[in-house]
Amino acid sequence: MTVRVRIAPSPTGLLHVGNARAALFNWLFARHTGGTFILRIDDTDLARSENEYEEDVLTGLGWLGLDWDEGVGVGGPYGTYRQSDRLDRYAEVAGLLLAAGDAYYCFCTPSELDERRKEAQAQGRPPGYDGRCRLLGDAEAGRRQEQGEAAVIRLAVPRPGVTTFDDIVRDEVRFDHDAIDDFVLVRSDGSPTYHLASTVDDVDYQITHVARGEDLLSSTPKHILITGAMGGSVPTYAHLPLLFGPDGKKLSKRHGDVSLKAYRDGGFLPEAMFNYMCLLGWSYEAETTVFTREQAIERFDLSAVSKNAAIFDPEKLEWMNGVYIRALDPADFIDRAFPLVEDELGRELSGAEREQVVALGPLVQERVKLLTEVPEMMTFLFEGALSYDETSWRKVMETETTPSALDAAIDRLTAVGEWVAADIEAELRAMLDELELNARKGLQPIRVATTGSTVSPPLFETLEVLGREVTLHRLRAARAKL
Numbered sequence: 099m100t101v102r103v104r105i106a107p108s109p110t111g112l113l114h115v116g117n118a119r120a121a122l123f124n125w126l127f128a129r130h131t132g133g134t135f136i137l138r139i140d141d142t143d144l145a146r147s148e149n150e151y152e153e154d155v156l157t158g159l160g161w162l163g164l165d166w167d168e169g170v171g172v173g174g175p176y177g178t179y180r181q182s183d184r185l186d187r188y189a190e191v192a193g194l195l196l197a198a199g200d201a202y203y204c205f206c207t208p209s210e211l212d213e214r215r216k217e218a219q220a221q222g223r224p225p226g227y228d229g230r231c232r233l234l235g236d237a238e239a240g241r242r243q244e245q246g247e248a249a250v251i252r253l254a255v256p257r258p259g260v261t262t263f264d265d266i267v268r269d270e271v272r273f274d275h276d277a278i279d280d281f282v283l284v285r286s287d288g289s290p291t292y293h294l295a296s297t298v299d300d301v302d303y304q305i306t307h308v309a310r311g312e313d314l315l316s317s318t319p320k321h322i323l324i325t326g327a328m329g330g331s332v333p334t335y336a337h338l339p340l341l342f343g344p345d346g347k348k349l350s351k352r353h354g355d356v357s358l359k360a361y362r363d364g365g366f367l368p369e370a371m372f373n374y375m376c377l378l379g380w381s382y383e384a385e386t387t388v389f390t391r392e393q394a395i396e397r398f399d400l401s402a403v404s405k406n407a408a409i410f411d412p413e414k415l416e417w418m419n420g421v422y423i424r425a426l427d428p429a430d431f432i433d434r435a436f437p438l439v440e441d442e443l444g445r446e447l448s449g450a451e452r453e454q455v456v457a458l459g460p461l462v463q464e465r466v467k468l469l470t471e472v473p474e475m476m477t478f479l480f481e482g483a484l485s486y487d488e489t490s491w492r493k494v495m496e497t498e499t500t501p502s503a504l505d506a507a508i509d510r511l512t513a514v515g516e517w518v519a520a521d522i523e524a525e526l527r528a529m530l531d532e533l534e535l536n537a538r539k540g541l542q543p544i545r546v547a548t549t550g551s552t553v554s555p556p557l558f559e560t561l562e563v564l565g566r567e568v569t570l571h572r573l574r575a576a577r578a579k580l
Contacts, residue, residue: 101128106140204282206230253280261275273316300325308334312340447480454479458559508577511561
């Protein structure tokens with residue numbers, strides 16, 4: 099049997115990190131087993147579906163390096179892989195289920211359903227649909243349709259009964275049919291529900307394994323019942339643990355960004371995001387947290403996914419991103435830095451400025467956790483780009499020892515022979531001894547005067563890259579500002 103798995107996001111919002119994690123696990127399973135990974139777009143909610151959200155899905159999965167073998171954008175034997183293009187097929191299946199007696203028309207109005215629901219709750223009974231229209235004969239249902247009454251189509255859930263399935267993650271799962279009402283397959287406007295459309299697609303596309311979030315566990319018996327009524331093969335299910343924040347509560351906006359786009363735009367490397375998301379419910383091995391894409395494919399197994407909630411910790415993700423940034427080839431890091439610096443400046447860099455970025459690159463690469471931190475660590479190099487951080491200025495420059503430190507630094511650096519970091523450091527260390535100042539009081543004013551902030555790459559190397567003329571000009575300008 100060839101493994102066939104799918105990811106089926108709805109284009110009604112930005113791709114959530116939880117859906118991206120589900121896509122990643124499906125992709126890993128397909129690549130590990132030599133199977134097929136399918137991207138389907140569940141866009142039956144036409145009112146809320148937007149092209150920009152579909153594009154976000156395609157861009158996000160591509161950014162993570164998750165390629166798909168069939169689906170939107172690449173094609174395959176099943177059309178466009180968009181549910182909005184398969185409405186006739188869902189209507190056809192609903193008609194077949196009606197004809198076989200596995201489904202029926204329900205004419206209960208929303209107000210009637212709400213009234214019965216409240217009555218059931220008051221009496222301590224399950225509030226689900228009571229199956230009243232299931233007793234209508236075909237003739238009566240036909241007559242009411244002819245009279246123009248609105249109707250939905252519901253599945254006739256077998257009663258009594260139990261649906262049992264073996265979940266790869268959660269072992270045996272049982273649902274008594276007493277807890278499953280005759281749920282809606284087709285709405286009164288003729289549109290299919292998620293349960294019908296998703297199941298029909300899984301049957302038609304010959305999906306062998308469905309790996310999705312634990313929040314859909316209660317939908318699974320419904321999908322199994324539809325599959326059985328269609329005469330299809332029931333796939334193997336794996337319900338993945340939900341993502342929680344560091345506080346142990348379900349991941350939401352209160353924990354920060356929850357869309358993959360926010361991390362794409364926030365300075366994270368796709369390699370780091372891929373690695374980190376692998377750890378959200380699965381582990382390579384107990385002692386190993388950083389591993390390659392190839393290693394993940396080789397080791398991944400759905401049966402090794404944890405039942406427990408996975409903690410999405412932005413701080414750990416930032417740490418891992420820093421590890422990946424430091425591991426980049428220096429030339430690769432510089433290639434990623436150039437456009438970020440130019441975007442910050444709003445112009446292209448000159449040849450000489452590019453050389454400065456190259457020279458400062460290794461110092462910055464060792465100190466950032468996010469690519470978005472690169473511009474603020476580099477743009478001070480360029481004429482017209484220096485501005486003083488107000489907090490840094492107040493804390494460092496407005497002290498009684500700062501004027502004498504800047505005066506001495508100007509004198510010492512004017513006399514430096516070769517403008518290299520070692521000679522610059524020697525002169526400034528001698529200045530500290532002469533004035534009996536510690537590094538904080540003597541060197542931090544030089545840092546703020548030349549870079550605008552107390553946070554910058556190593557001082558002596560930075561001054562070498564700035565050059566003698568610019569360094570002395572900035573020191574004199576800061577001294578004059580005091």
